Amino acid sequence: xxxxxxxxxxxxxxxxxxxxxxxxxxxxxxxxxxxxxxxxxxxxxxxxxxxxxxxxxxxxxxxxxxxxxxxxxxxxxxxxxxxxxxxxxxxxxxxxxxxxxxxxxxxxxxxxxxxxxxxxxxxxxxxxxxxxxxxxxxxxxxxxxxxxxxxxxxxxxxxxxxxxxxxxxxxxxxxxxxxxxxxxxxxxxxxxxxxxxxxxxxxxxxxxxxxxxxxxxxxxxxxxxxxxxxxxxxxxxxxxxxxxxxxxxxxxxxxxxxxxxxxxxxxxxxxxxxxxxxxxxxxxxxxxxxxxxxxxxxxxxxxxxxxxxxxxxxxxxxxxxxxxxxxxxxxxxxxxxxxxxxxxxxxxxxxxxxxxxxxxxxxxxxxxxx
Amino acid sequence: xxxxxxxxxxxxxxxxxxxxxxxxxxxxxxxxxxxxxxxxxxxxxxxxxxxxxxxxxxxxxxxxxxxxxxxxxxxxxxxxxxxxxxxxxxxxxxxxxxxxxxxxxxxxxxxxxxxxxxxxxxxxxxxxxxxxxxxxxxxxxxxxxxxxxxxxxxxxxxxxxxxxxxxxxxxxxxxxxxxxxxxxxxxxxxxxxxxxxxxxxxxxxxxxxxxxxxxxxxxxxxxxxxxxxxxxxxxxxx
Numbered sequence: 001x002x003x004x005x006x007x008x009x010x011x012x013x014x015x016x017x018x019x020x021x022x023x024x025x026x027x028x029x030x031x032x033x034x035x036x037x038x039x040x041x042x043x044x045x046x047x048x049x050x051x052x053x054x055x056x057x058x059x060x061x062x063x064x065x066x067x068x069x070x071x072x073x074x075x076x077x078x079x080x081x082x083x084x085x086x087x088x089x090x091x092x093x094x095x096x097x098x099x100x101x102x103x104x105x106x107x108x109x110x111x112x113x114x115x116x117x118x119x120x121x122x123x124x125x126x127x128x129x130x131x132x133x134x135x136x137x138x139x140x141x142x143x144x145x146x147x148x149x150x151x152x153x154x155x156x157x158x159x160x161x162x163x164x165x166x167x168x169x170x171x172x173x174x175x176x177x178x179x180x181x182x183x184x185x186x187x188x189x190x191x192x193x194x195x196x197x198x199x200x201x202x203x204x205x206x207x208x209x210x211x212x213x214x215x216x217x218x219x220x221x222x223x224x225x226x227x228x229x230x231x232x233x234x235x236x237x238x239x240x241x242x243x244x245x246x247x248x249x250x251x252x253x254x255x256x257x258x259x260x261x262x263x264x265x266x267x268x269x270x271x272x273x274x275x276x277x278x279x280x281x282x283x284x285x286x287x288x289x290x291x292x293x294x295x296x297x298x299x300x301x302x303x304x305x306x307x308x309x310x311x312x313x314x315x316x317x318x319x320x321x322x323x324x325x326x327x328x329x330x331x332x333x334x335x336x337x338x339x340x341x342x343x344x345x346x347x348x349x350x351x352x353x354x355x356x357x358x359x360x361x362x363x364x365x366x367x368x369x370x
Numbered sequence: 371x372x373x374x375x376x377x378x379x380x381x382x383x384x385x386x387x388x389x390x391x392x393x394x395x396x397x398x399x400x401x402x403x404x405x406x407x408x409x410x411x412x413x414x415x416x417x418x419x420x421x422x423x424x425x426x427x428x429x430x431x432x433x434x435x436x437x438x439x440x441x442x443x444x445x446x447x448x449x450x451x452x453x454x455x456x457x458x459x460x461x462x463x464x465x466x467x468x469x470x471x472x473x474x475x476x477x478x479x480x481x482x483x484x485x486x487x488x489x490x491x492x493x494x495x496x497x498x499x500x501x502x503x504x505x506x507x508x509x510x511x512x513x514x515x516x517x518x519x520x521x522x523x524x525x526x527x528x529x530x531x532x533x534x535x536x537x538x539x540x541x542x543x544x545x546x547x548x549x550x551x552x553x554x555x556x557x558x559x560x561x562x563x564x565x566x567x568x569x570x571x572x573x574x575x576x577x578x579x580x581x582x583x584x585x586x587x588x589x590x591x592x593x594x595x596x597x598x599x600x601x602x603x604x605x606x607x608x
Contacts, residue, residue: 052510076512087507091525101511150511160510 001028001190002049002158007058009044009214018044020214021058026207028157029188032219033205035195035237041214042194046160049192050079062158077105080151080159080189084166086143088135094120094146095131101154119149122183141172148180152187162194171321171338174331177203182326198237202226202248203328210234222249243366247329252346255365256325256355264289264353267296267313274299274312283343283358288316295322295345295353322347325354329365332357393570400571408560412579415556418474418546419583422481423539430486430538431531434493435519444494451487459484459548467552477546477554484545485538492534496527529598536591543584547576557583 002025009019019041026032034042047053049060051072060067067075088097095116102112117127123145135143144165151159165173165180181204184191195201201208202222209219210233218230226242226249229235238245264287265277277286278301285300297316307315321335322345335344336359343358401408437444457465462480470476500523508518524531550558557579564572 047510050510052506073512073514076510079512081507081510083503083507083510085501085503087501087503087505089504089508089522089526100508100513104512104517 001030001063002026002032002192003061004045004049005059005061007045007048007055007060009041009048009053010056017056017214019048019055022211022214022216024209024216024219026190026192028190030206031184031191031193031204033193033195033201033208034211035198035201035208036211036217038196040211042196042211043162044214045211046162046192046194049158049160050076050081077101077154078156078158080154080156080161082147082151082159082161082164084163086147086164086167088143088146088150090135093132093134094125094138095127097135097146098150098153100150101156105154107154115153116149119153120146122152123149124179125149140168141176144168144176152189155187157190159189159191161191163196164193165200166195170334173200174327174334178324178327178331180204198239199245199248199330202238202245203330210237244330246366247333247362250329250365251325252323252327252329252332252357253325253354255329255361256346256357259355259357259361261356262286264293264295265299265312266291267311267316269312271304271310271312274315275304278304283356285343286312287345287353287356288312289353293352295319295347295351298345319345322351323357324349329357329362333359333362393574397571397574400569401575408575408579411555411557411559411576412583415543415546415558415580416583418477418481418549418554418556419539419543419587422478422542422546423485423535425478426482426485426538427489427535429482430489430534431493433486434490434531435497435524437490438494438497438523448487448491448494451490454483455487459545460551463549463552472553474554476552477549477556480549480552481542481546484542488534488537488541489531490534492530492537493527496530497523499530500526529595532591532595532598536588536595539587539591540584543580543587547580 004022004024007019007022008017010017022041022045024032024045034045036042044053048055049062049067051067055068062070062075062079089100095113098116098119099112102115107115117131120127120130125142125145130138130142130146135146138146144167148161148164151161165176168176177200193201193204195204202225205222207219208222208225210217210225210230212233218225218234220228220230225234226238226245229238262277262281265274267288267290269277274286278284278299285298287298288296290296296313297318299312299315299317303315303317309315321339323332323335325346325348332344332346336342342360343356345356346354348354433447437447454462459480462483463476466476466480470479504522504526505518508522509515513521546554546556547558547561550556550562557576560572560576560579564570564574564576
């Protein structure tokens with residue numbers, strides 16, 4: 001889908017090439033993550049694909065066509081583009097921002113409008129609420145979502161993303177990553193994704209290309225990169241605690257079936273039954289759900305003494321952070337550390353309770369994999 | 371500001387003469403007697419300023435946009451404009467006469483030259499201050515250079531450009547009075563004739579008229595500027 005052959009880039013006034021004879025192939029539907037220290041040439045490499053920078057030598061094929069011989073405007077219209085700063089247009093509202101490429105392609109008005117609303121919904125922003133707002137009225141995470149929607153609106157087969165989730169806090173970032181991977185499962189774009197964060201690379205990438213000083217050091221699947229780093233540099237990059245890094249590769253739903261855990265308490269469970277249930281619990285806590293299996297909160301042993309009541313609902317403590325079942329084990333670990341608890345509740349997209357993961361479960365996974 | 375000082379000066383002149391009451395009443399009589407010609411010169415003055423600023427806006431925005439693409443020429447052009455500004459208006463008009471003769475055209479050309487710097491400079495800075503990320507994502511999504519300019523750069527730079535236009539307009543209302551010296555017409559005629567005939571009411575009417583025009587332009591343009599600011603404020607991200 002994307003083929004980079006012997007590409008070099010020397011910026012004017014510089015003797016050292018920013019990108020040095022680089023070869024890389026990205027298969028259709030794959031996310032290829034370019035990773036490396038800052039200034040290593042990963043962004044330059046990405047920006048040569050849509051010819052923001054022109055290569056000094058070498059050739060680039062996009063979808064079988066020689067990108068360097070194509071009209072750059074035509075080339076770019078079919079490549080989604082998200083940069084770290086997002087670059088939303090401050091004088092246009094969200095709808096107008098997302099409609100940028102359709103307007104350049106001169107789509108009919110109603111088609112654009114429909115597609116824009118569809119894209120905003122896809123990235124989790126209600127077009128009725130956010131469509132007429134201006135970028136300044138949005139949070140960092142929302143802006144990033146708009147950036148992604150804007151890049152995908154014309155359904156380009158290829159997307160270039162330069163640290164698209166860079167400028168938000170870690171928890172929002174994890175959520176955006178998971179949402180994006182969920183969308184990607186449906187739309188299967190060919191994506192070149194740039195990051196300096198190896199954890200993000202392992203999580204997002206179907207393949208990872210490690211770049212240093214403008215040279216490609218290793219291009220492999222995340223799993224291979226962790227088990228067989230090509231040299232000391234790559235080994236250093238992925239770090240010593242590689243078994244912990246594997247937590248990025250495993251999704252929660254993959255291990256949930258193997259975890260034998262107590263059934264949750266329904267919220268109207270009488271106190272005596274609740275006590276019995278707590279005695280059986282290995283984490284001295286019981287999750288509480290309503291009749292529709294929706295997570296209400298948690299009851300710990302201590303909560304029984306602190307409060308008076310007759311049924312489970314009287315004791316329940318709200319949970320700040322639950323994880324979705326498509327999050328990675330690493331996301332689960334972060335939430336546990338964040339909340340200072342040894343367990344975390346897992347819900348699906350509709351907030352239905354799916355199970356509970358404990359620190360012990362994660363240790364078992366690391367032990368088995370290691 | 372200059373106009374305010376002018377206004378204050380005019381009032382002080384009134385006070386220092388043979389008797390404030392008599393000068394004041396003489397001025398009123400003068401206005402009553404010559405209101406046709408005063409009105410005509412006032413309109414002429416506004417016309418002179420409007421023609422000059424209209425042409426200057428077109429020229430300056432084109433130049434400002436062009437130099438925003440290249441740093442080297444930008445410095446040269448901005449320096450030349452800066453130098454033009456420092457030439458005293460009398461000298462500037464004197465230079466113009468051999469080329470354009472005496473009359474309206476000479477005044478317009480001189481006023482255009484004076485308006486260049488504020489508008490060119492503000493167009494240039496307005497465009498340069500736009501975050502590179504915004505421009506890059508516009509290009510990266512496949513906008514042509516022309517579309518980036520008209521859809522992104524100019525709209526975002528508009529409040530700054532407007533501020534430049536306002537500065538230039540108010541400034542050339544004042545310089546426009548001197549343009550009467552080369553026969554460009556306007557309220558300057560009253561001032562010059564008043565001086566040569568020692569006719570104080572004439573001078574005062576001319577000076578106050580110029581101040582009123584300047585204040586009016588300043589008021590209207592700053593109102594327009596605030597409107598534009600309000601539009602881009604809703605979406606201000608830096």
